[in-house]
Amino acid sequence: MTTDELIIATCLKAGKIMVENGSEISRVDDTMIRIAQNAGVVQANTYVTITGVMMSIQGRNATQIASVTKRTIDLEKVSQVNQLSREFADQRIDLPTLHARLGQLDQASRSFPLWLQLVGAALVSGPLMIMFRQETVNTWPTVVIGTLGYLVFYLLNRYLKIKFLSELVAALLIGFSAEWAYQVGWGTNINDIIIGSLMPLVPGVPLTNAVRDILAGNFVSGPARAVEALISAAALGFGIAVVITIF
């Protein structure tokens, strides 16, 4: 591999990892340009969207495209790429090492274990229900149903790989469980239970990134992310609406 090719491959890999794991576009752009400059390229051009990353070196015969087909949320990886880029800028690692480390990072999964994510879901659903509704009677049903809903979403998303469908099923399950908890007298207010239990599934990352991308002037990726957030919200809303209509 020539140096030009290696520079482009490294930048594309960094950009691809960042887009895949939920970074905003301007940061990806910035990181890629910075890696290229620290590798000795005077002028590099990047074009980053949420479905693909392109890069060329001005005046030389080198342009490459990396497509982004899967998108998950793993901000740890975004932070790691950032860290590696900083180390490269400080000349603590050289370009081949950076490329190799990015490859390792892409393979490795340093996610929190499932049980900790479930604890997270419990922590989101219970406290937010109390904060929004100012009551504590329905805390336990909310915590249990919220955790269950997130577990179903996680498992379906892992094996089905269609995010919107997983959200729809999770919302249906949350709705029916809340209705059940109300029927057997465990909870007193079905609305509060549903509001709290849905909170772990809120599309926070696409929504925040949509706003940030649009504010930064990325009018291709910002609205695309907004649509993603909107479809997620619609899937959740539709699941709940079905339950409300039935009962």
Added chain:
Amino acid sequence: MGVIGQLILAYLAVLGFGLIINIPRHALNVAGWIGTITWASYLIMQAADGGVVLGSFIGSVGIGVLSNLAAHYKKMPSIIFNIPSLVSFVPGSQAYQMVRNFALGKYDQAVGFMLQVVVITGAIALGFLVAELLNQLIAFCLQQWQKLRSS
């Protein structure tokens, strides 16, 4: 439901959302504190009859500025701090009421809740914009100060 209780709950909720979206371990605590501080400012706005919209605006400005400072301090991207701390400001209750009233066919109430959701989301987005402005101002002031100190 005391104020202290609300703040503890805000911290826990931000921590929980941080676990779900997998932010780095040593960023969890800082993100939790940002969530707590901004929720306190929201509560102060509520106590001063500022309403939900103004409270959300102030909260999101606070989140934008504090996350940027935390990002500089911890040397991490600022989205790691501002996505989890925003979770308590999501208009989840209003969004649910909107869906519920649409499903029940009460369109006049549903539209009312929809407007609330739109206005609150807009306030949060506007808050980010103002925070971006403040961040650039802070960076500029720091730069000038360092220039003065070194000269």
